[in-house]
Amino acid sequence: MEARFLLLSDVAAELNVSDSQVYHMVRSGELPAIKIGGRGQWRVERAKLEEYIQSKYAETAAWVRDNPMGERETPPAE
Structure with missing residues (x-):
């Protein structure tokens, strides 16, 4: 069973970005999160992370639709 809440470092690994x-x-x-415990540690609910990812797909699709790639434009190197 997957954990309901993720550490920020888990979220960073999932999104392939830095902890910061x-x-x-x-x-x-x-990104919606909660702060828990006496030391105020952040946690992100897995469902909220999935909602965030879906919203980013929709946001990106809208951007691509509104900013078509020109004939001479080349994709960025990875």
Whole structure:
């Protein structure tokens, strides 16, 4: 059974970004999270992370639709 709540480091690994990027996303309110315990540790509910990912897919699809790639444009190198 998967854990309901994830550490910020787990979220970072899932999204393949840095821990500090996830912390900023949480602190800015972009990614819903809760603060628990006496030391105020952040946790992200797995369902909220999945909702966030889906919203980013929709946001990206809208951006792509509104910004078509020109003939001479080349994709960025990875």
